[in-house]
Amino acid sequence: MRAIEAAAIDSGTVSGLDLMERAGAAVAGQIRLRWPRAGTATVLCGPGNNGGDGFVIAGHLARAGWRVRVLGMDSTPGADAAEMKRRWREIGPILPLSLSDLHRARDSDVFVDAIFGTGLTRPVQGEIDALLRHMGGSDGDGAFYRSRLVAVDCPSGLCMDSGAFLGRPRGPHPDDLRVALTVAFDSPKPGHLLERGPDCCGRLVIADIGLHPWRTGIGTKDGRRPADLSAIWPEFDIEDGRRPPDATRDRNAWLTKRHSVEGHKFHHGHALILAGGLGQGGAARLAARAALRIGAGLVTICPPKSALIEHLGPPDALMRRPVEDANALADLLQDRRIGAVGLGPGCGVDRAGDLLPAVLDSGRPCVLDADALTALAARGFKGLHGNCVLTPHAGEFARLFPDLARQLETVPQSGPAWSRLDAVRAAAARSGATVLLKGADTVIARPPRDEPDAQGQAVIHSATDIPWLATAGAGDVLTGIIAGLLARGLPPCDAASIGVLMHARAARRFGPGLTADDLPQSLAAVLRDLPRRDSPRTRPAALLEARPLRVWRNW
Numbered sequence: 001m002r003a004i005e006a007a008a009i010d011s012g013t014v015s016g017l018d019l020m021e022r023a024g025a026a027v028a029g030q031i032r033l034r035w036p037r038a039g040t041a042t043v044l045c046g047p048g049n050n051g052g053d054g055f056v057i058a059g060h061l062a063r064a065g066w067r068v069r070v071l072g073m074d075s076t077p078g079a080d081a082a083e084m085k086r087r088w089r090e091i092g093p094i095l096p097l098s099l100s101d102l103h104r105a106r107d108s109d110v111f112v113d114a115i116f117g118t119g120l121t122r123p124v125q126g127e128i129d130a131l132l133r134h135m136g137g138s139d140g141d142g143a144f145y146r147s148r149l150v151a152v153d154c155p156s157g158l159c160m161d162s163g164a165f166l167g168r169p170r171g172p173h174p175d176d177l178r179v180a181l182t183v184a185f186d187s188p189k190p191g192h193l194l195e196r197g198p199d200c201c202g203r204l205v206i207a208d209i210g211l212h213p214w215r216t217g218i219g220t221k222d223g224r225r226p227a228d229l230s231a232i233w234p235e236f237d238i239e240d241g242r243r244p245p246d247a248t249r250d251r252n253a254w255l256t257k258r259h260s261v262e263g264h265k266f267h268h269g270h271a272l273i274l275a276g277g278l279g280q281g282g283a284a285r286l287a288a289r290a291a292l293r294i295g296a297g298l299v300t301i302c303p304p305k306s307a308l309i310e311h312l313g314p315p316d317a318l319m320r321r322p323v324e325d326a327n328a329l330a331d332l333l334q335d336r337r338i339g340a341v342g343l344g345p346g347c348g349v350d351r352a353g354d355l356l357p358a359v360l361d362s363g364r365p366c367v368l369d370a371d372a373l374t375a376l377a378a379r380g381f382k383g384l385h386g387n388c389v390l391t392p393h394a395g396e397f398a399r400l401f402p403d404l405a406r407q408l409e410t411v412p413q414s415g416p417a418w419s420r421l422d423a424v425r426a427a428a429a430r431s432g433a434t435v436l437l438k439g440a441d442t443v444i445a446r447p448p449r450d451e452p453d454a455q456g457q458a459v460i461h462s463a464t465d466i467p468w469l470a471t472a473g474a475g476d477v478l479t480g481i482i483a484g485l486l487a488r489g490l491p492p493c494d495a496a497s498i499g500v501l502m503h504a505r506a507a508r509r510f511g512p513g514l515t516a517d518d519l520p521q522s523l524a525a526v527l528r529d530l531p532r533r534d535s536p537r538t539r540p541a542a543l544l545e546a547r548p549l550r551v552w553r554n555w
């Protein structure tokens with residue numbers, strides 16, 4: 001964000017003060033949309049630019065007829081924020097940012113948290129900490145404030161790189177500041193989407209403050225994005241022509257592609273789903289059905305001979321072929337038409353461990369999930385390659401990368417805090433595979449390319465609105481979707497990202513009451529309703545409101 005802002009200001013077409021004015025105006029506008037009748041507002045202003053936005057908001061609300069109280073600090077080191085403070089002083093006074101002054105403002109309809117934004121570098125302490133804890137609610141006032149709190153950029157204390165509160169144990173805490181509305185600028189930040197972010201930010205509105213040209217490089221002199229930005233967001237602009245057209249411009253058309261006149265089923269890929277012993281076949285069958293639904297031309301399920309009988313029922317479209325052991329699998333994988341392999345769901349750890357070398361030696365794109373991940377944790381990452389996708393949930397991730405998981409549990413003492421994004425990127429670099437860490441805030445990272453300083457592309461997929469997706473077998477369906485997309489020829493990180501997106505859409509479309517068996521069917525409806533062309537990437541010059549917020553390939 002700072003890199004974009006700097007590029008915009010360097011271009012000479014916009015000043016820091018302009019951006020602050022736009023940001024403050026956007027927040028005030030959102031407040032007036034939500035509370036159309038002018039009432040009483042208390043604006044809490046911190047020492048930095050977040051506080052500067054607060055002074056702008058106070059001015060806008062006052063001019064719109066609101067009674068406005070401002071609580072602020074003595075020190076405002078930044079020139080822009082100091083100027084906004086000076087302008088506010090021409091309108092009204094600034095009271096101390098203290099708990100006692102907050103108590104005196106209890107008659108307010110709206111409280112604006114403009115204390116800290118993206119500049120938070122260390123845990124909040126002292127009086128401000130007491131104030132934020134009070135509003136967060138460990139002493140019983142949380143519900144009162146939550147319904148009338150508006151956060152500028154983020155609830156103060158939340159680290160925008162990680163979604164963790166600095167100085168606080170990871171996970172929910174009774175003191176966490178939760179707000180009704182968060183207005184953030186230009187783009188959602190990782191902290192809005194990860195860990196505590198979605199719960200604490202309430203409704204998230206992304207306000208366009210005119211920085212788009214510098215995010216995409218249009219506004220810079222050489223047409224390039226700021227260097228820092230391309231390191232942080234390597235694939236931020238998906239329309240820059242560097243990615244294969246199949247996977248970007250016409251993703252939806254590709255997903256719903258009909259067989260061409262000369263085409264036949266092998267053109268749509270052949271996926272192999274390996275199954276386990278008698279009585280364990282459900283998970284693999286779920287995966288196989290999903291691979292068919294996402295459009296693989298052929299799907300073969302491969303249990304050991306003794307379990308074949310279990311797979312004789314529907315779906316009839318599924319092919320069955322016994323695979324007894326690693327040798328049989330290696331023989332089968334001589335068939336070059338087999339485009340991808342799914343290994344793990346319901347396979348049994350021993351069988352998954354036996355079959356794993358044959359899958360890896362074949363070099364074939366593969367998804368390794370469930371029992372295959374447990375087997376992998378025991379044998380190490382040797383043999384993994386760039387066409388592998390690992391799909392661990394948190395427990396499996398901790399088994400595979402215990403040190404990274406531990407690091408994710410430590411209390412963050414400084415910002416930017418180590419995040420799920422950092423952890424999954426590190427996991428991808430270490431394993432050499434694309435890693436997809438499942439959860440309400442799924443993170444996907446692909447291993448870095450060979451160039452020095454290159455960082456692996458990463459994607460955050462936020463799905464906090466569909467808790468019913470956490471149901472037995474949902475992960476098996478995801479394995480099948482990704483295997484199907486790999487068989488159809490998508491590169492691993494795209495298959496993982498698009499797979500997660502379609503999986504979530506299927507769950508969202510079905511709604512509560514979903515079981516994993518419903519997902520493949522619902523997937524068909526999602527595919528049918530896909531708009532034929534991707535929606536335009538350019539943001540409208542208006543406020544862009546998104547809830548549920550799904551960020552697609554922003555990181």
Ligand SMILES: NC(=O)C1=CN([C@@H]2O[C@H](COP(=O)(O)OP(=O)(O)OC[C@H]3O[C@@H](n4cnc5c(N)ncnc54)[C@H](O)[C@@H]3O)[C@@H](O)[C@H]2O)[C@@H](O)CC1
Pocket residue numbers: 001002005019020023046047048049050051052053077078115116117118119120121122123124125152153185186209211
């Ligand atoms: N990035 C953008 O495009 C724009 C950003 N704006 C605002 O600018 C904000 C970022 O501004 P800043 O970088 O000044 O950062 P902040 O305003 O978030 O806070 C930084 C200030 O707080 C101090 N600080 C950090 N952690 C502290 C702690 N634990 N205890 C006490 N003091 C602490 C820092 O020393 C610094 O003075 C954004 O969140 C947003 O609200 C807008 O004004 C305009 C556009």
Ligand SMILES: Nc1ncnc2c1ncn2[C@@H]1O[C@H](COP(=O)(O)OP(=O)(O)O)[C@@H](O)[C@H]1O
Pocket residue numbers: 393438439440442463464465466467468469470471472473474475476477478503
């Ligand atoms: N709270 C949640 N909200 C939305 N999706 C979730 C949530 N928790 C888990 N999921 C998703 O549900 C699926 C569960 O997969 P997994 O844990 O492998 O379950 P299983 O092994 O039973 O198939 C994953 O896609 C995961 O991202």
Ligand SMILES: [K+]
Pocket residue numbers: 050113114115116117151152153154155156
């Ligand atoms: K804030």
